[in-house]
Structures are given as C-alpha cells and as structure tokens.
Amino acid sequence: MESATQEISGVENEVSRSPTPAVDAYDPAYDPLVDATPGKGRDYSPSYWIGTAGAPPEDDGPLPGDTDADVVIVGSGFTGLTAAIFLAENYGIKATVLEANRTSWGCSTRNGGQAQCASGRLKRSQWIERWGLDTALRMHQECVDGMETFKSLIKNIDCDPQPGGHLYIAHRAKVMPGLVKEAQLLRKTFNYDAQIFDAQTVKEQYVNDVEAAGALHEPEGIGIHAGKLAFGYLKKARALGVKVHPASPVTGWETRKGIHYLQTPHGTVKAQSVGIATGGYTSQSLHPQLKNRLLPILSNSMVTRPLTPSEIEACNFRTTQILTDTRVLRHYYRLLPDNRLQIGSRSAITGFDAPKQKYEDKLYADMVRKFPALQGISIDYSWWGWVDVSHDMMPRIFQPNESETLYYALGYGGNGVMYSAQAGKRLAQWIAGDTKDLNLPIFQSRLPYPNVKEFIESEHFAPFRRLGQRFLYRWYHLKDEVF
Numbered sequence: 001m002e003s004a005t006q007e008i009s010g011v012e013n014e015v016s017r018s019p020t021p022a023v024d025a026y027d028p029a030y031d032p033l034v035d036a037t038p039g040k041g042r043d044y045s046p047s048y049w050i051g052t053a054g055a056p057p058e059d060d061g062p063l064p065g066d067t068d069a070d071v072v073i074v075g076s077g078f079t080g081l082t083a084a085i086f087l088a089e090n091y092g093i094k095a096t097v098l099e100a101n102r103t104s105w106g107c108s109t110r111n112g113g114q115a116q117c118a119s120g121r122l123k124r125s126q127w128i129e130r131w132g133l134d135t136a137l138r139m140h141q142e143c144v145d146g147m148e149t150f151k152s153l154i155k156n157i158d159c160d161p162q163p164g165g166h167l168y169i170a171h172r173a174k175v176m177p178g179l180v181k182e183a184q185l186l187r188k189t190f191n192y193d194a195q196i197f198d199a200q201t202v203k204e205q206y207v208n209d210v211e212a213a214g215a216l217h218e219p220e221g222i223g224i225h226a227g228k229l230a231f232g233y234l235k236k237a238r239a240l241g242v243k244v245h246p247a248s249p250v251t252g253w254e255t256r257k258g259i260h261y262l263q264t265p266h267g268t269v270k271a272q273s274v275g276i277a278t279g280g281y282t283s284q285s286l287h288p289q290l291k292n293r294l295l296p297i298l299s300n301s302m303v304t305r306p307l308t309p310s311e312i313e314a315c316n317f318r319t320t321q322i323l324t325d326t327r328v329l330r331h332y333y334r335l336l337p338d339n340r341l342q343i344g345s346r347s348a349i350t351g352f353d354a355p356k357q358k359y360e361d362k363l364y365a366d367m368v369r370k371f372p373a374l375q376g377i378s379i380d381y382s383w384w385g386w387v388d389v390s391h392d393m394m395p396r397i398f399q400p401n402e403s404e405t406l407y408y409a410l411g412y413g414g415n416g417v418m419y420s421a422q423a424g425k426r427l428a429q430w431i432a433g434d435t436k437d438l439n440l441p442i443f444q445s446r447l448p449y450p451n452v453k454e455f456i457e458s459e460h461f462a463p464f465r466r467l468g469q470r471f472l473y474r475w476y477h478l479k480d481e482v483f
C-alpha cells in the first residue's frame with residue numbers, strides 16, 4: 001500500500017492512500033460465545049449506514065510486523081476510536097488501534113444511531129435503588145457530561161444529526177403510571193425536564209404509532225448516521241497521529257513482567273498498556289479478565305425504502321426525533337433524513353440462528369403493528385449485531401487488576417452511541433493515569449459475573465447462560481404483551 005506524509009488539521013501524519021479492502025466475506029452467523037475471534041479482514045455487515053456512508057476513509061493497513069507501542073487499543077468502534085482521540089488530544093499519547101476486520105466493523109456501524117442521555121440499561125429510579133440518591137445524581141451528571149462530550153465531538157463530523165430529544169412511547173396504557181412517576185422523578189430530583197404526553201398528543205403532534213398510549217419526552221436525544229460518525233472518528237484519530245490497523249485480530253495474549261505481547265497474524269505488538277474496546281464482539285478467549293463477564297445479545301435492524309408523502313401522512317410523521325417503546329425488549333425507530341423508516345429490536349439468541357428469515361419477519365410484523373399503512377413496503381436494508389450487556393445492566397470502565405496495565409470500557413447495554421464517547425474519554429483517563437475523578441461505581445468495580453456461582457464455575461456456562469436468556473425472553477414477552 002502506498003503511503004505519504006500529509007498535513008491534516010495542523011498535525012503531521014503518515015497516511016496510506018486507500019482503505020484496506022476486505023480479505024474475507026461477511027459472516028452473518030458469527031457468535032462471540034462460540035468463535036475465538038470475530039475473523040480477520042471480514043467485510044462489513046450489509047447495514048444502511050455502510051450502504052450510504054460513502055467509501056471508508058484511509059487506514060494504516062494490517063499490522064506490518066512485530067512492533068512496539070506505548071498504548072494499544074483493541075477494537076476500532078466508537079469506544080476504541082474516541083479513546084485514541086482523547087489519549088492524543090488530552091495526553092499527547094498516540095495509540096495503536098488493532099481491529100480484527102474492517103475499521104469500525106462491529107456495533108458501531110450497525111446500531112440504530114440513537115444517542116440518548118443514558119449509560120447501561122437501568123432507569124434513574126433503579127440507580128437510586130442500587131446506589132442511593134447521591135450516587136444516582138452523580139451518575140446522571142456523568143450522562144449529561146457525556147452528552148456534551150458527544151456533541152462537541154460531532155460538531156465537526158458530518159453525520160446527519162437529527163436533534164430534538166427522545167420520545168419514549170408507552171406501548172400500552174398499563175405502563176403510563178410508571179412513566180408519569182419516572183418523569184416526576186426526572187424533573188424534581190434530577191432537574192431534567194421530562195414531559196408526559198397523552199396518546200392523542202403523541203399521535204396528532206409527533207407520530208401516529210397506533211400502539212402509543214402516551215409517552216415520556218426527554219429533552220436530550222440526537223439521531224445520527226452511524227457509518228458517517230464512525231468514519232469521522234477514524235479520520236480525526238488518524239489526523240492526530242493514531243495508527244489504525246484493520247485485519248489485525250488479537251489472537252493470543254501474554255503478559256510478562258508487566259509488558260503485554262499481543263499476537264496478530266502479521267506480527268506481535270509489545271505494549272506498555274492495553275485498552276480493550278471490543279464491545280459485544282469480545283470473545284471468551286480474548287483475556288481471562290473478561291471470560292463470562294458479558295452477555296452478548298443480538299439486535300436486528302431494518303430500513304424501508306423511502307416513504308412516499310402519502311405514507312408519511314398516513315403515519316403522521318411530524319417528528320424525526322429518536323423513538324423507543326416501553327417494552328423490555330424495546331423497539332427503537334425513527335424517520336431518517338431521506339424519509340426511510342428505520343426500526344430495530346431483539347433478534348435470535350445464537351449467531352447460528354441469526355440469519356433465519358423468521359427474525360426479519362417478526363420485526364416486519366412489529367413495524368406494521370405500529371404503522372399499518374406500511375403493510376407491504378419493501379425493505380432495502382436488514383442486518384443484525386451483538387450488543388454488549390453486562391450482567392448487572394451497567395457498564396464498566398475499569399482497570400481490573402491494579403498491578404496490570406490493562407483497562408476496559410464495556411457493557412453499555414445498547415446505550416453506547418452517545419456513552420461510548422464519554423467512555424472513550426474515561427478509558428483514556430485510566431490509561432494516562434489521570435484517575436482523580438473516576439469515582440463512580442462504574443469506574444470502581446469489575447464487570448460482574450452472573451449471580452449463579454455453580455454456572456460460573458461450570459465448563460458449560462455459555463449454554464446455561466443462553467438457556468437463561470431463552471427463559472427470560474419468554475418471560476419478557478409475557479410481561480410486555482400479556483400480564
């Protein structure tokens with residue numbers, strides 16, 4: 001690959017002239033609990049974001065051979081790239097990013113593009129139950145600060161932002177008292193201006209989701225084009241001197257006398273410190289600190305052809321705000337800038353099952369249940385990806401062993417579009433030793449194991465974990481639709 005020295009944003013950087021092409025096909029059945037790595041140089045998923053982002057930016061090609069690095073980041077999604085950006089900007093550290101497949105190949109080019117003022121899957125009231133009011137208030141401030149971090153990062157990235165907040169739509173009347181209570185808590189205790197709308201207001205002034213029994217509106221929330229954002233982060237990181245090596249999976253890891261030796265197919269990197277940013281694509285064998293610490297969950301997403309003006313009117317789409325519903329296995333949806341509808345929700349449990357047509361059919365039926373006027377509309381893009389859910393539903397940005405220069409930022413539970421930017425900043429702080437304000441529980445403890453000791457110690461843990469997931473999905477379905 002040719003290379004040249006260029007001046008970008010005042011920073012001199014060695015850049016290659018083209019993005020590294022795929023050397024292997026996309027694997028729709030990849031499963032992090034089964035496969036040892038996510039592949040080597042695999043092509044992107046067929047997401048709308050990849051289909052419409054334009055060509056990926058230049059990168060630094062596969063790792064050229066044995067190398068030394070002060071800091072290695074494993075994974076080139078939003079988390080890995082923002083960590084590298086903050087390391088360079090705030091601490092002058094130019095990290096080396098190792099990516100198994102094409103750049104930002106995982107969740108970051110597959111999500112719903114919904115940037116919410118959230119981190120993990122718990123509500124504010126649940127934070128209070130878990131940690132008490134003082135910590136819950138500080139956790140809220142972390143999310144508010146995260147929104148600011150995110151907004152300042154996207155200011156100079158052309159990623160089609162759709163601001164206006166987040167409409168959390170009650171999928172049936174029974175959940176409205178809970179929403180009213182949460183909104184009161186948000187306003188009075190967290191000083192966060194949440195509003196309650198009745199069903200008529202939602203349907204007449206926002207969107208005619210026929211299931212809507214009302215909604216909670218929160219002021220923060222931005223829809224973005226995930227592919228353009230990922231590529232924007234990549235360009236910014238490289239302009240700051242970060243090296244990004246696609247097709248360079250970490251396939252082996254040894255730590256001797258405090259130094260990490262990361263094996264890849266083309267050479268070994270000898271690293272002083274390592275940040276793990278592998279999201280829902282973290283394999284069981286990547287590092288012992290992470291084995292059985294995450295529950296990867298599949299989510300699928302589809303995008304229709306552009307809606308006609310009469311279809312937009314029939315669905316009364318008056319907002320382009322980000323929308324979710326109140327199901328435990330929630331739907332996330334919105335009207336995109338080119339008038340297509342994007343919608344996503346839970347998918348299969350295993351990678352093997354993910355490509356089965358029935359999961360796309362189910363999501364299609366869910367879409368039509370909300371928007372009957374769209375019955376028969378064609379789907380232009382359909383894809384899925386692995387969400388990193390932690391066993392206590394909250395992320396961790398942490399150094400799991402004080403005597404080892406190893407750090408991770410994982411477990412956002414489907415709320416990582418915004419929070420990955422703040423987590424990247426926090427991960428950079430850990431790596432640079434700037435830890436004075438890392439005092440929330442999510443910065444002070446490891447990703448927990450599930451709370452069933454015998455399963456943890458069992459060789460058959462992964463299948464048991466999935467049995468539990470099957471049971472939970474059935475239970476959530478009954479809770480969402482029947483009881």
Ligand SMILES: Cc1cc2nc3c(=O)[nH]c(=O)nc-3n(C[C@H](O)[C@H](O)[C@H](O)COP(=O)(O)OP(=O)(O)OC[C@H]3O[C@@H](n4cnc5c(N)ncnc54)[C@H](O)[C@@H]3O)c2cc1C
Pocket residue numbers: 037038074075076077078079080098099100101103104105106107108109110111112113114115116248249250251277278279280281282283286299300301332344384385386387412413414415416417418419420
């Ligand atoms: C379908 C779907 C919808 C979602 N929707 C939303 C949403 O609307 N809003 C929201 O806030 N969040 C959403 N999320 C979550 C969000 O996309 C992520 O939290 C966010 O992109 C941050 O991802 P990440 O950088 O941590 O991980 P990823 O983007 O997954 O990046 C991890 C990278 O690590 C690489 N990797 C793994 N193992 C190795 C190895 N051994 N060596 C080298 N590289 C390795 C992978 O190839 C991958 O590219 C969604 C996720 C999915 C899957």
